[in-house]
Amino acid sequence: MGKLIIDGLKVDADPNKTVLDVARDLGIEIPTLCHHKSLHPFGSCRICVVEKIWKGESTLQTACTYPAWEGEIRTNSEMVLRARKFILKLMLASAPESEEICKLAEKYQVFETPYKHNPKKWNNKCIMCGLCVRVCDEIMNISAIGFAKRGSERYIATPLDEYSETCSTCGACEFVCPTNAINVSDWTDREIKPHPSIFERGLISRPAVSVHFPQAVPNIPFIDKDVCMHFLNDSCGICEDVCVPEAIDFKQKDKIEEFDVGALVIATGFDLYPLMEIPEYGGGKIPDVIDALQFERLLAASGPTAGVVKRPSDGKIPESVAFIHCVRSRDPEHGVAYCSKICCTYLVKEAMLYKQAMPNGSAYSFYIDIRTGGKGYEEFYQRTKEDWVTFIRGKPARIVQNGDKVQVWSADTLSGESIKLDVDLVVLAPAIIPSAGSVKILKDLRLATDEYGWIKEQHLKLRPLESMIAGIFMAGMVQYPKDITDSVAQASGAAAKVLELFSQPELKRTPTIASVDTEICVGCGYCEETCPYEAIKVDERKKVAEVNAALCEGCGACAASCPSGAAQHKNFFKDQIFAMVVEATKDY
Amino acid sequence: MIKNSQQLNAFAKEIQTKKEKYKGKTIAICNGSSCRALGADKITQLIRDEIKKHNLDVDVVNVLTTGCHGFCERGPLMIIQPEEIFYQKIKPEDVPEIITETIIDDRIIDKLIYNDPKTKKKIVYKPDISFYKKQMRLLFESNEHINPKKIDDYIGIGGYSALAKALTMEPEAIIEEILKAGLRGRGGGGFLTGWKWKFCRNEKNDTKYVICNAAGAFIARSISEGNPHSVIEGMIIGAYAIGAYKGYIYVRHGYPLAIENFNLAIESAKEFGILGQNILESGFDFEIVISRGCGEFIAGESSALIASIEGKAAIPRPKHIHATEKGLWNRPTLLNNIETWANIPFIINRGADCYASVGSEKSKGTKIFSLVGKVNSTGLIEVPMGITLREVIFDIGGGMINGKKFKAVQIGGPSGGLVPESLLDLHLDFDSLKEAGTIMGSSEMIVFDEDNCMVDTAKFFIKYLMDESCGKCTPCREGLVQMHDILCQITDGKGREEHLDMLQELAWGIANTSLCQLGKSAPNPVLSTLKYFKDEYETHIRDKKCPAGVCKALIEYIIDSEKCIGCTLCAKRCPVNAISGEKKNPHEIDPMICIKCGICYEVCPVNAVERK
Structure with a gap:
């Protein structure tokens, strides 16, 4: 086998590989723009040219297309650098607005171009590498876009320059573009549905394969089958090509694991009242009206803006922010009657953090009354009042878009004036409501809830950790809005309760459970259908119902439904109840 | 249906004997696209009608519509066989005369025969015409003898006999033969066909x-x-x-x-x-x-x-x-x-040795060129490889029109280089052309005279290539635009010293980094003119003058008041009314209005208009 000498390093020649492959294996850096591992070599940008010396003659060849035949290759010779500089100067003239090209040019000591920009060029960032066209064709099998015209007039277009019917809005073209030159919205007028990042509250979108959030456990990416093109039209699969450890397995299926456990702690959290259902505040359609959790992400250093508060509409740093308290809380007519308890404190905190980041910015707080109960919270609130936040007592009636500002219509109930305030950003504190997941799991577990969907405890004051079913405990917001302190305390308590349960050799139950008089029971099964705890079952052989004492919660549903009176509630037999009723209604 | 080579031979022989026995005249009229554009199909029809009118028998005259004869400039043209009388620039009204005079009465029509522009002699027979004399028409000769629409004609001149012979040979032997003949790809690259x-x-x-x-x-x-x-x-x-x-x-x-x-x-x-x-x-x-x-x-x-x-x-x-x-x-x-x-x-029929005896040492056989530009005789010519440029331009092409001075010839199509007078003895074969900085390419030859500006010519070809570039690779797509822009600046009088270096760098880059041969060869017009006509570039840039008087931005028209006789011809013809003056008094051109169309220069009867 012949030898390939590449920058002085001798390797075996292998015509099945390209010079680029071999160089990269050896850790030799060759710049590329039109190359993509998953696409056929194209050789259009010419930036990867290398010098091939064969029989004493030097030629320039593109590393991405040239087979690793025997001979000598120089990737950094004078000739190569001259050619790359030449290409970069042409690109600087044709794509002057591309930051990526400027950066690459600087790397090659090219800081300006002697050539003129063609004002008729279709796009001032595009370098016509064709990656977008090729990914749409080769990977996505869609070919919604292609090259139009030729020569210097060449551009990327949909057929007849009309909005594409076939574009799947997958966004691959945008993703592969090395110079950020194109948008999916150039090709289609269909609504482009981004896949919003749930963790970032939709402030940014995420690809079809992503990690849930930083520090997720386990910290492993997942493929979203509902949006992944591979699962939608059997195309793509780029992730498989680029994953070096070959960890991508499209055949993997969702698995449901079953565990037998002795106790459950339900800590399924909460949701915020959806902005869509608050029409007077824009109904979620004003981009710069966000909820407090979104604002929390904007403040976070690991968030989408790396901790710099930038408003969603245009990325501008807001110079004024309005914080609105009690959105649908304490509002039985439109929302919930209860106080969401924690909003006052966190809104004050967020206003304070905003002021610390933007000392010249203005923070306004619209409130009904401030309820910052909790250790140290009131003192914190008092401090923000000093000269950090302007507090306006009044509940805004409307929030509207006003140019690039957002206008808050409200009244100052202290002075009696009406206010129209233009701000850059509005942060709402919507009511805290049970999370959609909680509602489902509580229903599946047949756990009782109150009118709002919060889980019911055995006794509000005396047994606030136990649910109505023995062995199921609760922690945090699944029960009722509460702050972190309370949630942690309750969670510790629930854990202790579990330990208490597990430390006993036998389960102790209250004696007030159901029993069946087997002499009367005919095994009709009514009780079995009614029992919410699956504690009563008909023995098919004996044709009588039997009670599982460990499961029965003594609710009495079976006794009430039994047509023959065979099912009875211990200590609450009919006669006893009637006697109690008689005694209770007796005139003294 | 011909089943085997014996039948093919018999059929060919049959046609040949029929031809030999034929004692009448044959009017071979060119029906190639060029002659058709000039009305050849109409003339063919008229000839047929005229023959009918005179009730001439097939034994007396026979019309053959053929493919291109090569001398397209003189079309529509015809050759009357067997004498090979050559008639050119035939008009429909000449047709009756051709039949009555030449066919019936065997007389030559004087106005239709070829007048040699160089010697001013009238030439009646095709073989005597200098355009055809120096050619070696191995491929093209048969064009005059066959109707391309009839397979019989082709078989009659020995067509498909090479196929019959080849089918009896081993494939390897055929390839050996092609290799031995030294045939090189006529597409322009010149790779040995046999190897391919x-x-x-x-x-x-x-x-x-x-x-x-x-x-x-x-x-x-x-x-x-x-x-x-x-x-x-x-x-x-x-x-x-x-x-x-x-x-x-x-x-x-x-x-x-x-x-x-x-x-x-x-x-x-x-x-x-x-x-x-x-x-x-x-x-x-x-x-x-x-x-x-x-x-x-x-x-x-x-x-x-x-x-x-x-x-x-x-x-x-x-x-x-x-x-x-x-x-x-x-x-x-x-x-x-x-x-x-x-x-x-041809190679199979006549053998590799016969073929290899034609041409130069490394380029064998004949080559067809299209010869156009400022020469007297233009058209398609077939010459043996290795013939000199001088022979082609001055013998076959009949020299320069109006006796102007030869300046350059571009060989190989738009991306070919321009070859100056000093290289007129260049041999036309693959390697010599490459050495001279041009290519065989599409074998087109365009001759330029002293009235052509080389910068403008280079600009013209770069514009063509820029428009025809597919736009795939960066150097060709972007580089040619920049090259054209610089050439435009030079011809517009905005040229700067550094433009010459920029052109050199662009030419180097485009030639070395382009993906395909179009890009790699595209800088040839610029490179060759920079090499052979650098002084013209320098005059454009430094003196802001176009020596050939082509680049409008760099020339001006002035009326010499001493020569002007005040005939008002120029003022009447000026499309923008830039010329003023009283009758019989010297006229003047207003340079602010003048669009430099040059009409005054052409119409002045006393050459009083000067171009500077």
Whole structure:
């Protein structure tokens, strides 16, 4: 086998590989723009040219297309650098607005171009590498876009320059573009549905394969089958090509694991009242009206803006922010009657953090009354009042878009004036409501809830950790809005309760459970259908119902439904109840 | 239906004897596209009508509509055989005279014969015309003797006998013969055809293809229109040699006559059993399909051509893996230029040694060139390889029009280099041309005289190439635009010293980093003019003058008041009324209004208008 000498390093020649492959294996850096591992070599940008010396003659060849035949290759010779500089100067003239090209040019000591920009060029960032066209064709099998015209007039277009019917809005073209030159919205007028990042509250979108959030456990990416093109039209699969450890397995299926456990702690959290259902505040359609959790992400250093508060509409740093308290809380007519308890404190905190980041910015707080109960919270609130936040007592009636500002219509109930305030950003504190997941799991577990969907405890004051079913405990917001302190305390308590349960050799139950008089029971099964705890079952052989004492919660549903009176509630037999009723209604 | 070579021979003999016995005259009238454009088809019809009118028998006169005769400038033209009387620039009203005078009365019509512009002598017979004298028409000669629409005519001149011979040979022997003949690809690259065939033969694949590139310009059109069977014969021999069963002829959609003639030729060859199953009882099957292209310049590049046949846009791809290995639909493909294919029957029939005796040491055979520009005789010429430029331009071409001074000749199409007077003794073959900084390319020759500005000429070709670039790779797409921009600045009088270096750098970059041959050869017009005519660039840049008086921004027209007789001719003809003056008094040109069209310069009877 012949030898390939590449920058002085001798390797075996292998015509099945390209010079680029071999160089990269050896850790030799060759710049590329039109190359993509998953696409056929194209050789259009010419930036990867290398010098091939064969029989004493030097030629320039593109590393991405040239087979690793025997001979000598120089990737950094004078000739190569001259050619790359030449290409970069042409690109600087044709794509002057591309930051990526400027950066690459600087790397090659090219800081300006002697050539003129063609004002008729279709796009001032595009370098016509064709990656977008090729990914749409080769990977996505869609070919919604292609090259139009030729020569210097060449551009990327949909057929007849009309909005594409076939574009799947997958966004691959945008993703592969090395110079950020194109948008999916150039090709289609269909609504482009981004896949919003749930963790970032939709402030940014995420690809079809992503990690849930930083520090997720386990910290492993997942493929979203509902949006992944591979699962939608059997195309793509780029992730498989680029994953070096070959960890991508499209055949993997969702698995449901079953565990037998002795106790459950339900800590399924909460949701915020959806902005869509608050029409007077824009109904979620004003981009710069966000909820407090979104604002929390904007403040976070690991968030989408790396901790710099930038408003969603245009990325501008807001110079004024309005914080609105009690959105649908304490509002039985439109929302919930209860106080969401924690909003006052966190809104004050967020206003304070905003002021610390933007000392010249203005923070306004619209409130009904401030309820910052909790250790140290009131003192914190008092401090923000000093000269950090302007507090306006009044509940805004409307929030509207006003140019690039957002206008808050409200009244100052202290002075009696009406206010129209233009701000850059509005942060709402919507009511805290049970999370959609909680509602489902509580229903599946047949756990009782109150009118709002919060889980019911055995006794509000005396047994606030136990649910109505023995062995199921609760922690945090699944029960009722509460702050972190309370949630942690309750969670510790629930854990202790579990330990208490597990430390006993036998389960102790209250004696007030159901029993069946087997002499009367005919095994009709009514009780079995009614029992919410699956504690009563008909023995098919004996044709009588039997009670599982460990499961029965003594609710009495079976006794009430039994047509023959065979099912009875211990200590609450009919006669006893009637006697109690008689005694209770007796005139003294 | 011809079943075998014996039958073919017998058939050919039959036609030949019929021809030999024929004692009447034959009017061979050129019906190539160029002559047709000048009215040849109308003239043909008139001749037929006239013959009918005079009740002339087929034994007396016979009309033959042929393909291109080459001397297109003088069209419509005809040759009256057997005397080979050459009539040119025939008008419809000349037709009755031709029949009554020449055919019936055997008299030469003086006004239709050729007048040599150089010697001013009248020449009656075709072989005496200097345009034809120095040519060696191995391929083109038969054009005058056959009707391209009739396979009988082709068989009559010995057509398909090479095929019959080849089918009795071993494929390897055929390739050996081609190799020995030293035939080099006529597409411009000049790669040894025999090697290409050998590589393709050695590929182990059940499916192979042969392709004929007939997408070229003038030459490809004339061969396809004039003698399509020679191409088909060549292709069948090539397919047999490499083991292919299907061939494609790639023709421009813009050549309807070529497509028509190819279609007829394929159909009649099928009827005769020369194409299709079991050709001449050899057991070899072969079919040919016509693939029409839209006629882009880039579609002549082999990988772009293959892409076009595949139904994709004609855009080149990197050719590190040759088409002989992975070509059409990734199968081994033998792609040759139409002229190469047309050479094959000759080599097989007459033998490699006979073929190799023609031409120069490393370039064998004849080559067809299209000769145009400022020479007296233009058209298609076929000359032996190695002939000098001087012979072509001054003997065949009849020298410069109006006795102007020769300045340069561009060889090889738009991306060819311009060769100056000092290189007039250059031999026309692949290697000498390369050395002189130009290419064989599409074998087009454009002659320029002293009235042509070399910067403007280079700009013209760069503009063409810029518009024809496919736009795939950066250097060709962007570089040519920049090159054109700089050339525009120079011709507009905005040239700067550094522009020369910038042009050199652009030329280097485009030539070295472009993907395909279009880009690699595109800087040739600039490089060669920079090399041979640098002084013209410098005059444009430093003195802001165009020595040839072409670049409008750099010239001005002035009336010499001493010479002007005040005839008002110039003022009357000036399209923008820039000239003022009283009758019989000297006139003046207002430079602010003047658009430098040059009409005054041309019309002045006393040469009082000066161009500076």
